[in-house]
Amino acid sequence: MKKTVFSVAATVALTGVLATTVSAEEYKINKGDTLWSISQKYDVSVSDLKSWNDLNSNLIYPSQSLTVNNETATTTTKSSNNSTYTVKSGDTLYAISQKFNITVDQLMAWNNLSSTLIHPGDQFKVDGQAAKTSAPSNNSSSSNSSSNTSTATQTSTTQDTGNDVVKEFTAEATAYTANCTGCSGVTATGIDLNANPDQKVIAVDPNVIPLGSKVHVEGYGVAIAGDTGGAINGNRIDVFMPNREDALNFGRKSVKVQVLAD
The missing domain is CATH 3.10.350.10 (LysM domain)
Known part of the structure; x- marks a missing residue:
């Protein structure tokens, strides 16, 4: 596109x-x-x-x-009780938790994290055995920090869909259409928007929201993170609208974005 x-x-x-x-x-x-x-x-x-x-x-x-x-x-098996994972660009705590069949809460507890913000190069304990010897911090400052972070863990649920929320944050949103000069109408993940004008799709920064994720966007509904864009970096999204006038009227606004569990 x-x-x-x-x-x-x-x-x-x-x-x-x-x-x-x-x-x-x-x-x-x-x-x-x-x-x-x-x-x-x-x-x-x-x-x-x-x-x-x-x-x-x-x-x-x-x-x-x-x-x-x-x-x-x-068929991989851990060689010790303290196996670690090195964070790469684009990783999220949820993606890491799914890879090692553990929860986001466990990852945060084992690694003394008060926020879901992670950086490439970070090393995390991912051994399931650690759950037997490590307990989440119960102090009030840790609890308050977790509840005030922009990202939610698997324990929260969006009322609109009933799905578990993997991540939640505020994003700057604009809108786009598939009907423009030079546009193919096909997204970065292969969705033909001209053939599927009712499909709810948003363009994302894959380092923030992995492509293919199901998301809920305030005022837009449940959509697929199926496209990318040159100006879509960080906490920025572009929502697809089949009608050009609707896209223009959407303007630029701050919205709550929730990345949902499958």
């Missing part, structure tokens, strides 16, 4: 693990494929695809072969 596609998070790095080697399944890329569409087809994550294929960006080419089923990812 009119938007510039930026690369999502780099590959993950886990220290202190052992893995069983299993032959991988290959997929030959067709015209129109995206990493996101391939990840949906094989029920894997974009991060896994990039890790298995040593990709540093989302750029792929027709006829290129990708490893799409690397069983080593599901």
Whole structure:
């Protein structure tokens, strides 16, 4: 579309693990494929695809072969009771918690976090055994800090959808349409907005909201984070509207954004 596609998070790095080697399944890329569409087809994550294929960006080419089923990812075992994970660009606490089958609350407790804000290079304890010896802080300052942060943990729920809220923050929102000079109408994740004008889609910074996430936007409703844009950086979103006049009338406003659990 009119938007510039930026690369999502780099590959993950886990220290202190052992893995069983299993032959991988290959997929030959067709015209129109995206990493996101391939990840949906094989029920894997974009991060896994990039890790298995040593990709540093989302750029792929027709006829290129990708490893799409690397069983080593599901057969890894920790070599110690203090395994750690090094945060990469684009990671969120929720994504890390899902990878290691733990909760955001556990990650925050084990690593003495009072906020869900993380940075590339941070190292976190991700060993499930730590739950037996580590307890969340119950002091009032920690409790108040957690309740006042811009990001919510899995324990909160949006009343509008009934879904668990992974992350919550205030974003600056604008609107766009698929009908403009030079626009293809196809989003960064392959959604044809001209063919699906009723689809609720927002453009996001993938480092803030992973592509493919389900989100709830105040005043817009439940949508898919399915597009990117050159001006969409940080806590900025662009909501898709099929009607150009509606998009213009939307203007620029601050809205509450909730990233929802699947």
